[in-house]
Amino acid sequence: MAEKTISLKLKVWRQKDAKSEGGFEDYSLDSVSTDMSFLEMMDVLNDKLILEGKEPVNFDHDCREGICGMCSMVINGNPHGPQTATTTCQLHMRKFKDGDTIYIEPFRATAFPVVKDLVVDRSSFDRIQQAGGYISVNTGAAQDANAIPVPKPDADEAFEAATCIGCGACVASCKNASAMLFVSAKVSQYALLPQGQPERKDRAKKMLAKMEEEGFGACSNTGSCSAACPKEISLSTIARMNREIFK
Amino acid sequence: MTILDGKVPEGDVQEKWDKHRFKMKLVNPANRKKYTIIVVGTGLAGGSAAATLAEQGYNVKSFCVQDSPRRAHSIAAQGGINAAKNYKNDGDSVWRLFYDTVKGGDYRSREANVYRLAQVSNNIIDQCVAQGVPFAREYGGLLDNRSFGGAQVSRTFYARGQTGQQLLLGAYSAMNKMVDKKQIEVFARREMLGLVKIDGHARGIITRNLVTGEMEKHHGDAVLLCTGGYGNVFYLSTNAMNSNATAAWRCHKSGAYFANPCFTQIHPTCIPVSGEYQSKLTLMSESLRNHGRVWVPKKAGDKRAPNEIPEEDRDYYLERIYPSFGNLVPRDVASRNAKKVVDEGRGVGATGIAVYLDFGSAIERLGEDFIREKYGNLFAMYEKITNENPYKVPMKIYPAVHYTMGGLWVDYNLQTSIPGLFALGEANFSDHGANRLGASALMQGLADGYFVAPYTVANYLASTELSKADANHSAYDEEMQKVKSNIEKIKSIQGSTPVDHIHRDLGKIMWEYCGMSRNAEGLKKAITEIQQLKQKFWSDVKVPGDTNNLNQELEKAGRVADFLELGELMCKDALDRNESCGGHFREESQTEEGEAKRDDANFSYVAAWEYQGDNISEELLHKEPLEFKDVPLTQRSYK
Numbered sequence: 001m002a003e004k005t006i007s008l009k010l011k012v013w014r015q016k017d018a019k020s021e022g023g024f025e026d027y028s029l030d031s032v033s034t035d036m037s038f039l040e041m042m043d044v045l046n047d048k049l050i051l052e053g054k055e056p057v058n059f060d061h062d063c064r065e066g067i068c069g070m071c072s073m074v075i076n077g078n079p080h081g082p083q084t085a086t087t088t089c090q091l092h093m094r095k096f097k098d099g100d101t102i103y104i105e106p107f108r109a110t111a112f113p114v115v116k117d118l119v120v121d122r123s124s125f126d127r128i129q130q131a132g133g134y135i136s137v138n139t140g141a142a143q144d145a146n147a148i149p150v151p152k153p154d155a156d157e158a159f160e161a162a163t164c165i166g167c168g169a170c171v172a173s174c175k176n177a178s179a180m181l182f183v184s185a186k187v188s189q190y191a192l193l194p195q196g197q198p199e200r201k202d203r204a205k206k207m208l209a210k211m212e213e214e215g216f217g218a219c220s221n222t223g224s225c226s227a228a229c230p231k232e233i234s235l236s237t238i239a240r241m242n243r244e245i246f247k
Numbered sequence: 248m249t250i251l252d253g254k255v256p257e258g259d260v261q262e263k264w265d266k267h268r269f270k271m272k273l274v275n276p277a278n279r280k281k282y283t284i285i286v287v288g289t290g291l292a293g294g295s296a297a298a299t300l301a302e303q304g305y306n307v308k309s310f311c312v313q314d315s316p317r318r319a320h321s322i323a324a325q326g327g328i329n330a331a332k333n334y335k336n337d338g339d340s341v342w343r344l345f346y347d348t349v350k351g352g353d354y355r356s357r358e359a360n361v362y363r364l365a366q367v368s369n370n371i372i373d374q375c376v377a378q379g380v381p382f383a384r385e386y387g388g389l390l391d392n393r394s395f396g397g398a399q400v401s402r403t404f405y406a407r408g409q410t411g412q413q414l415l416l417g418a419y420s421a422m423n424k425m426v427d428k429k430q431i432e433v434f435a436r437r438e439m440l441g442l443v444k445i446d447g448h449a450r451g452i453i454t455r456n457l458v459t460g461e462m463e464k465h466h467g468d469a470v471l472l473c474t475g476g477y478g479n480v481f482y483l484s485t486n487a488m489n490s491n492a493t494a495a496w497r498c499h500k501s502g503a504y505f506a507n508p509c510f511t512q513i514h515p516t517c518i519p520v521s522g523e524y525q526s527k528l529t530l531m532s533e534s535l536r537n538h539g540r541v542w543v544p545k546k547a548g549d550k551r552a553p554n555e556i557p558e559e560d561r562d563y564y565l566e567r568i569y570p571s572f573g574n575l576v577p578r579d580v581a582s583r584n585a586k587k588v589v590d591e592g593r594g595v596g597a598t599g600i601a602v603y604l605d606f607g608s609a610i611e612r613l614g615e616d617f618i619r620e621k622y623g624n625l626f627a628m629y630e631k632i633t634n635e636n637p638y639k640v641p642m643k644i645y646p647a648v649h650y651t652m653g654g655l656w657v658d659y660n661l662q663t664s665i666p667g668l669f670a671l672g673e674a675n676f677s678d679h680g681a682n683r684l685g686a687s688a689l690m691q692g693l694a695d696g697y698f699v700a701p702y703t704v705a706n707y708l709a710s711t712e713l714s715k716a717d718a719n720h721s722a723y724d725e726e727m728q729k730v731k732s733n734i735e736k737i738k739s740i741q742g743s744t745p746v747d748h749i750h751r752d753l754g755k756i757m758w759e760y761c762g763m764s765r766n767a768e769g770l771k772k773a774i775t776e777i778q779q780l781k782q783k784f785w786s787d788v789k790v791p792g793d794t795n796n797l798n799q800e801l802e803k804a805g806r807v808a809d810f811l812e813l814g815e816l817m818c819k820d821a822l823d824r825n826e827s828c829g830g831h832f833r834e835e836s837q838t839e840e841g842e843a844k845r846d847d848a849n850f851s852y853v854a855a856w857e858y859q860g861d862n863i864s865e866e867l868l869h870k871e872p873l874e875f876k877d878v879p880l881t882q883r884s885y886k
Contacts, residue, residue, distance in 0.1 A: 017796055033522055037632075040524050043747070050745045050800065055791045058799055060314065062487040064527045066628065067412055068318040083631075090631045115458055116797040123435065126315050130427050134420035135379045139299040139697045140370070142377035146334065149388025159381035159406060162413060166317055195379045 005031045006098040010045065012057055013105040015114050018121075022114065024103070034094040038081060039064060039071065041093055059118040066090040066230065069165030072172070073118050074105040079169035079228045087167065087230045107168050109177035111215040122168050124214040125182060132206035133186045135195050154192045161188040163231045170225035170233075176217030181225035183207045184241035185233045191244060204244040251504075251855055251871035254658040255359040260345075260877050264363045267659070268702055272709035279304030282708055283467035285452055287439045287494055289316030291411075291689055292672025293473030294418030295696030301425035303701060308465055309422065310434045310454060312489050317419045320475055320487040321692060324411025325532035325625065326395060327403035328375075328689040330368040335392050339400040341365045348687060349878040351397040351577050352652070352680020353829035353845065355507070357853070358877055359659060360677045367698040368690050372404055374697060378417040382406050393621075395685040396533050397577035397885075403686040408532050408625040414689055418696070437463070438802065439494040440733075441726040442470065442501045442668065445716050449668035453727050455734075457802065460795040462727055466718040469667045469704055472498060473696065476651035476673040478511065480810045480817065481762075482754025484648035485517060485530040491806040492813050495655055495674055503663040504855035504869060506656035506676035508813065509821035512683055512830050513763050514649030515581035518632055519601040528647040529632060531604070531625055533685040536574045538609035538618060539642065541565050541581070543602050547592035553603055553641045564588055572885040579682045579830045579843070580885060582646035586763045587841070589645070596643045605641035646763060650688060652679040652830065653820075656855040656871070660703035661695060664855075666711070669704060671695035676853065681829025734794055737804050742787030746803045749784050753777065753807070753814055761818050766834040770822040774815055774864070781811045815863040816856060823868065826850040838882070847880055 007030045015022025029048070032041055039061050046056035062070040066087040073088045075081035081091045096102065104118065112120040150158075164185035171177050187204045190196025196203075219238065226235045256267040274282070282305050286297040289311040297309045311319060333339040344365035349356060372390070376382065382404050383391040392401040406413040425431045434454065441453035443464070451466040477492035478484040499505045516531045542563045544556055564584055566573045574581075585602050588594065595601050610618055615638055619626070626637050633643070655663050655670040657677055662669050672692035679687065716722075760773035784807065792798040827836040827843035828850070836844045853871040 033524060035521050035634075036524055037526075040526050043526055044524055047745055047747065050789060050791055051743075053791070056800060058797055062313060062318055062489050063320060063323045064488060065323055065529045066631075067323050067409060068313070068320070068487060070313060070318050085627075086631060090628070092631065092634070094634060119797060122314060126317070126423075126433070126435075129317075129420070130423040132427075134424040134427075135377070136424055137374075137377040137421075138302045139295070139374060139421070139701070142370070142373040145332070145372045145376040145382075146389045150384055151388050152384050152386050155381055155384040155388075158379075159383075159413075162381050162406075162416065163409065165412075166315065189381065190379050193379050193381065195377055 004034050006034060006093065006096060008032055008096065009101040011101065011103045014057070014117055017116055018113055032093055034092070036093045037064065037089055038075070038091040038093065039089050057118065058116045061089060064089040067165060069167040072107045072120060072167060074107060074172060076103050079107060079172040080230055085230055085232050107172035109171045109216070111177065111179070112168060112171065124216070125166050125168065125179070127214060128179065128183060128207050128210045129186065131210035132203045135190060136199060148194050150193060158189045158192040161185045161192070161233065161237050164233055165231055167230065169228045169230060171216065173224040173228035174217070174220050175222070176220040178219050178225070179211050179216040180219040180238050180241070181229060181233055183211050184237035187241045187244060188237040191240060200244065201247055204241050208245070248867070249869050251656070251853070251869050252658070253357055253871050254660060255357065256659065260359060260362045263359050264366060271702055271706035274705045274709045276304055280306065282306065283308060284469050284471065284704065285465055285467040286310070286471045286473060287452065288319065288473035288475060288674070289422070290319035290321035290473060290475055290672060291415055291418055291692030292674070292696045293471070294319065294415065294422050295693050296471055296473060296671055296700050297431055298418060298421035298425055299697050299701045300704065301430035307425070307431045308434065308467060309431055310437045310439060312436070312438050312457070314435055316422060316433060316435065317416060319415060320490050321415045321689070322412045323487065324689055325408045325530065326534040327393065327405035327410045327686040328371065328414060329395070329402050329686040330372045330404060330690065331365055331402060332369055332372060334390060335401045337400045339402050343400065344368060344402065346878050347398050348678070348684060349680070350883060351682055351684040353682050353843065353883060354680065354847070354851070354875055354880055355510070355828050355873065356680030357677055357873065358875060363699065364678050364691055364694050367694045370698055371690060371693045375414060375417050378420060380406065380413045380417040393534060393537060394575065396536060396575050396581070397684040405534065408534070408622055411689060414693065418693070440497060440730045440805070442498045443722050443726045444501060444665065445720055445722050446714050448666045448711070448713060450716060451718065451723065453723070453730050458797050460793070460798070462731060464718040464723040464727065466716070468708060468713055469669065471669045471671060471700060471704070472655065472674050473671045474674050476654065477813055478648045478651050480753065480814045481648040481757045482750050483520065483525060483528050485514060485528050488527060493806050493809045496809040496813055498655060498663065498665070498668060500858050501665065502858070503665050503668060504656040504857050505653070505816060506853050506855045507653035507820065508817045508856065509761065509824060509831050510652035510681050510829065511648060512578060512650040512652060513582040513646045515578055515585055515646050516604060516644045517647035518629065519596060519598065519643055519645040529628065530647070530649060531629060531642065531644060533578065535604060535622060535625065538621070539574065539604040539606050540608060541574055541602055541604055543588045543593040543595060553595070553605070562593070569885045576885045577682055577684060582763055583832060585646055601643040601645045603641040604644045606637065607641065610638065650683055652676065652681060652683055656853065660706065661700055662703065662707065667707065669700055671700055681831055734801070734805065737788065737790055737801070737808065738794060740786065740788050742789050744783065744787045745789055746800055746807050749780060749788060750803070750807045750810065752780055753811060756780070757814055757817070761821055764832050764834055765821050767822060770818045773818045777811060777815045777818065784808060784811060812863055816866060819863065819866065820854055820856065824850055824854060845882070
């Protein structure tokens with residue numbers, strides 16, 4: 001951990017609330033340790049703003065270890081910034097150079113309205129899950145966990161799909177603001193497991209219908225979603241979901 | 248002081264829960280829709296309780312501080328979840344899980360609760376698999392297990408290094424199913440700021456809509472607090488940034504006793520602190536100790552790179568001191584030993600405050616692919632944060648605050664000292680005693696939510712005559728006024744110190760005097776310093792922005808104000824408990840070998856504190872005596 005410090009110019013999206021118009025504000029920050037995470041750099045900026053009597057930049061964050069999916073931000077045009085397979089909270093300043101200018105914006109999509117500054121409303125994702133992203137089994141009704149063997153390759157593939165953190169980077173990166181990768185990850189997880197079979201047919205349809213209703217676009221077929229995904233959810237999940245519809 | 252009754256049912260420990268379930272009253276299925284249950288928090292405890300109660304037919308209102316129930320901090324749990332399935336045929340049983348948990352907790356938990364936890368552990372795994380939780384499997388298609396600290400059997404079910412995520416998404420999917428059926432209403436980006444009692448019974452809550460700043464009244468028939476622990480008192484911890492104690496602390500101020508606040512868990516394997524700007528610490532799952540070996544140089548001040556230090560100059564101190572458990576000793580033991588070698592000047596890395604966790608011999612024996620399959624995501628996370636490749640260079644780790652065993656006092660039914668207010672999961676105190684074993688937090692959260700509270704809450708509703716009331720009751724106005732004036736008071740100060748500065752100072756005091764090692768003199772000093780810091784907060788805190796829209800500084804300020812009070816209570820409790828047990832190590836009470844020495848004659852009780860007003864030093868102590876009939880009291884030994 002060879003620590004060094006860099007100076008940065010920041011162009012940060014500021015927006016008072018959902019109704020107000022937003023715009024970029026310029027800030028400069030010196031002595032940024034390259035061992036800092038991106039969000040710690042934002043903390044330092046906010047500390048400075050507070051001491052100057054200004055309002056700090058609001059941004060979503062929680063676990064700061066890449067698993068809760070709360071952090072967002074488009075950094076220099078990329079959701080979660082330049083490093084692949086990385087959430088903003090796990091991005092470190094060693095990925096930037098002294099003197100860099102960094103553009104920081106909220107995720108942009110009709111279905112993700114801005115709440116304030118860099119904070120967006122992703123409740124549309126919850127509503128998609130509520131439309132069918134579950135297996136209908138009540139507590140207490142389960143048989144022994146080892147009663148149904150699941151081939152390891154299926155279990156592993158289901159797990160890979162299930163690692164989606166629901167952050168929305170796939171939507172933010174897609175020129176159609178489509179949520180295909182997000183929906184297909186859940187559809188794939190259950191389609192690969194024996195427990196998911198009884199409701200398999202309807203699940204994809206219900207979730208996709210909700211996706212459209214919420215204002216997400218159609219698949220752009222460009223694959224930017226998977227490239228932006230911090231958990232590297234595979235494009236093949238979308239292919240699987242498309243097959244589900246015709247089953 | 249009064250003696251508290253934990254309401255543990257009579258009879259043999261194996262039969263208590265079954266008999267109790269039979270004796271408890273039921274609510275007729277047709278009548279359940281007449282009840283509304285408020286569930287605060289959507290982690291493993293809250294998510295599972297909300298889903299299960301809704302399935303039974305109750306109306307459930309679910310609240311979370313994040314933008315979605317799926318983001319609760321349970322999601323970050325890595326290693327696994329215990330269950331007594333004995334799928335490995337290595338001698339496990341409900342009784343052994345019970346025994347290990349009581350012993351691991353250093354005999355400061357309630358036996359009956361722990362037995363019940365071990366009993367329902369198997370149902371949890373069944374339930375999760377049925378929900379589509381993709382646990383790790385063997386090539387034959389059956390579930391895989393691994394071993395964890397404090398146990399000599401393999402009973403931990405896991406999903407790579409992200410078991411908490413998969414279990415939470417399971418509970419979240421169960422919730423979604425009931426949202427779809429209109430049995431659960433979710434209120435996200437809401438913070439509970441007050442508890443409403445009517446005729447002494449918990450009936451509702453006051454929340455702040457974090458987006459609009461609007462204060463809201465929510466009425467119901469019972470309130471379930473599933474709001475997690477208070478590790479963020481320490482500022483730096485492995486908890487998420489929004490994890491806080493405010494809901495629990497406000498309930499404490501409304502009359503709920505707070506039990507064993509000094510019982511905090513310092514997790515041995517976290518990425519060390521690197522600078523002042525550090526905002527949180529990242530855990531490296533304890534499961535790593537299955538294949539990683541902990542060591543430091545034998546000589547103090549040995550600055551050679553780890554790969555240049557030959558075997559004979561290395562001290563694998565856990566293997567040396569504890570030959571039978573080795574690197575798999577319980578967390579409190581592993582943490583204390585790390586501190587000891589660092590205090591001896593044998594720490595490693597730039598700061599000297601770290602020890603090595605070395606995978607060299609495991610990689611040599613089993614290959615890099617094997618290690619990648621088991622721990623790939625953890626190794627990737629480590630590399631992102633530290634810029635070092637742990638496949639080539641040993642990890643550097645150091646203990647960090649991770650979990651709080653203390654919490655709101657609850658009886659066997661998980662009911663607090665306020666009728667109608669229940670506390671589940673990490674928010675209560677009951678199952679882990681003075682030290683929690685690895686992979687037991689997930690087990691407890693889901694046990695409480697899926698299999699315990701749904702019965703005991705029904706029993707409460709069926710056996711209690713609640714007065715007719717709604718959110719127009721004057722009790723709501725009173726509580727809301729209290730909450731509003733607290734916010735106005737904070738906003739009116741307009742001082743010069745940002746909230747984080749005060750929080751960071753509090754964390755330093757707590758870590759120094761109420762961390763891995765505690766003594767009377769230090770704790771007294773801490774109490775004085777916290778009181779001074781509290782004064783500084785209330786005279787000089789600086790909170791910018793408005794109260795009528797999203798204001799993250801205002802949110803933090805309210806939480807830090809509560810942490811300051813809770814921090815003082817933690818020190819008071821630690822001072823009062825003049826013995827060492829589990830994670831609570833009082834320097835005055837140790838064996839000749841430097842291990843924690845309990846004082847069962849004087850301290851075999853739960854310390855439950857009752858709020859007496861702003862002056863925390865006046866909190867009143869109540870005691871619940873602990874009896875150990877089935878797991879005989881012994882000095883723990885992992886040698």
